[in-house]
Amino acid sequence: MKRVVITGAGTINALGQNVSATLEAMREGRCGIGPLEFPDVDRLSIKIGGQVKGYDPTDRFNRQQLSLYDRFTQFTLIAAREAIGQAGLEFSGDLAARAGVVLGNSGGGMTTLDENYRSVYEDGKNRVHPFVVPKLMNNAAASHVSMEFNLKGPSFTVSTACASSNHAMAQAFQMVHGGLTPVMVTGGSESMLCFGGVKAWEGLRVMSKDGCRPFSANRNGMVQGEGAGVFVFEELEHAKRRGAEVLAEVAGFAMSSDAADIVMPSKNGAARAIKGALQDARIAPGEVGYINAHGTGTAANDKTESAAVADVFGAHADRLLISSTKSMHGHLIGGTGAVELLACIMALRDGIVAPTIGYEEPDPECALDVVPNEAREAKVEVALSNAFAFGGLNAVLALKRFS
Amino acid sequence: MDSSAVNIRDRVIDIIAEQAVLEPSDVTMDSTLEDLGIDSLGLVESIFAIEEAFDISVPFNANAPEESEFDISTVSSIVAGIEKLVAEQHT
Numbered sequence: 001m002k003r004v005v006i007t008g009a010g011t012i013n014a015l016g017q018n019v020s021a022t023l024e025a026m027r028e029g030r031c032g033i034g035p036l037e038f039p040d041v042d043r044l045s046i047k048i049g050g051q052v053k054g055y056d057p058t059d060r061f062n063r064q065q066l067s068l069y070d071r072f073t074q075f076t077l078i079a080a081r082e083a084i085g086q087a088g089l090e091f092s093g094d095l096a097a098r099a100g101v102v103l104g105n106s107g108g109g110m111t112t113l114d115e116n117y118r119s120v121y122e123d124g125k126n127r128v129h130p131f132v133v134p135k136l137m138n139n140a141a142a143s144h145v146s147m148e149f150n151l152k153g154p155s156f157t158v159s160t161a162c163a164s165s166n167h168a169m170a171q172a173f174q175m176v177h178g179g180l181t182p183v184m185v186t187g188g189s190e191s192m193l194c195f196g197g198v199k200a201w202e203g204l205r206v207m208s209k210d211g212c213r214p215f216s217a218n219r220n221g222m223v224q225g226e227g228a229g230v231f232v233f234e235e236l237e238h239a240k241r242r243g244a245e246v247l248a249e250v251a252g253f254a255m256s257s258d259a260a261d262i263v264m265p266s267k268n269g270a271a272r273a274i275k276g277a278l279q280d281a282r283i284a285p286g287e288v289g290y291i292n293a294h295g296t297g298t299a300a301n302d303k304t305e306s307a308a309v310a311d312v313f314g315a316h317a318d319r320l321l322i323s324s325t326k327s328m329h330g331h332l333i334g335g336t337g338a339v340e341l342l343a344c345i346m347a348l349r350d351g352i353v354a355p356t357i358g359y360e361e362p363d364p365e366c367a368l369d370v371v372p373n374e375a376r377e378a379k380v381e382v383a384l385s386n387a388f389a390f391g392g393l394n395a396v397l398a399l400k401r402f403s
Numbered sequence: 404m405d406s407s408a409v410n411i412r413d414r415v416i417d418i419i420a421e422q423a424v425l426e427p428s429d430v431t432m433d434s435t436l437e438d439l440g441i442d443s444l445g446l447v448e449s450i451f452a453i454e455e456a457f458d459i460s461v462p463f464n465a466n467a468p469e470e471s472e473f474d475i476s477t478v479s480s481i482v483a484g485i486e487k488l489v490a491e492q493h494t
Contacts, residue, residue, distance in 0.1 A: 067448065127451065127455070127460075129448075129451055129456055130444075130447040130448055130450075130451045131444070131448065349472075
């Protein structure tokens with residue numbers, strides 16, 4: 001089997017509009033969550049989110065592109081340009097024919113849907129712009145990345161709610177690992193921060209009105225974010241031949257299904273995914289130095305996840321570091337695992353573990369070292385990234401430091 | 404040609420020119436959409452803009468353009484079709 005490394009990374013999210021700005025914010029424990037800004041926000045009971053601010057789409061895209069690019073597609077293309085630019089790859093000939101793009105996404109073009117429902121239902125209009133469908137479809141982002149970069153190999157979108165990006169990156173990993181293609185572009189994106197998107201989430205009563213405080217005893221729910229994370233997964237020998245810089249190695253992954261409840265998490269399902277990722281990567285539990293937690297800040301997730309980690313790691317659970325960067329960038333739903341993979345890369349490459357900010361009170365049910373409030377220096381050889389989705393679909397990735 | 408007809412023609416040319424990313428002076432009455440570089444998506448977007456501008460409904464099915472009552476073969480035929488629709492739908 002081929003070894004798989006990451007040779008490019010890109011992002012835009014509430015913490016920054018590229019990787020270096022995002023990692024700097026994570027090192028400083030900065031919070032990207034603030035008051036939401038969009039029409040009718042006064043009719044919402046949840047008024048905060050990790051929104052991308054100071055962003056003008058017309059700086060990046062022309063009018064014709066914008067008629068086809070929903071916000072989630074715009075974010076994806078911005079992240080893809082950064083990742084592929086860093087990797088220094090140009091896709092032509094055989095490489096173009098084999099390389100593809102697999103992305104995670106949950107809500108599709110929610111803003112497009114919202115605006116057009118408003119137009120026909122509220123404003124009573126009888127026609128909508130002809131590109132509503134190609135703009136809102138979940139695969140629009142993957143398709144536009146394929147077109148902009150000439151990726152003609154296997155390309156599709158994975159939708160498994162909050163685990164979408166991890167499932168997508170697992171697919172891309174498997175394709176490169178198995179020798180199907182030397183390069184895959186992968187990651188995910190989400191943009192549900194519009195009136196209808198947040199209104200739907202309010203209904204579940206799992207959202208916090210005042211902040212995301214994962215693992216803290218006074219946590220009171222998740223806060224939604226938006227943005228994208230995109231990576232270049234490349235076969236190690238291919239990367240070496242062209243002298244590419246390696247950010248980290250993708251060592252393995254596992255997926256599991258709780259087969260239990262449409263919203264409540266399961267300790268057993270989470271533990272099986274974590275254990276499976278270690279087995280796939282041939283890593284002993286004691287080698288894991290950092291886990292980027294799913295850590296949503298809900299009562300149920302954080303205690304279930306802590307119990308699963310304790311189950312898998314035993315005594316080592318007290319020695320490893322685990323943090324939830326959702327406290328800073330919010331929960332990007334289908335894009336979240338992709339942005340969170342950046343924290344794993346930072347831990348492995350730079351030896352800096354991003355904190356869980358907003359941590360105020362210890363919770364005996366989450367008795368792990370959650371790197372409260374301040375980033376920490378640590379030599380990390382192996383990092384895991386957890387994602388446990390609504391619907392009980394779990395995906396965990398294992399990354400190794402590359403030296 | 405009365406003033407409303409001139410108005411329709413100029414507004415249609417403006418819409419088509421914007422879609423083709425050209426100056427209105429570059430769009431002549433005998434231009435075809437192909438001449439102007441407008442593809443199938445550009446065509447449906449132009450029809451949408453025309454419907455919005457004149458508050459009319461244009462009978463056009465992209466699956467069978469030749470069977471549509473609306474003739475899109477040239478700018479001139481499009482303008483004529485719209486003048487007819489405006490007359491029919493605004494009486």
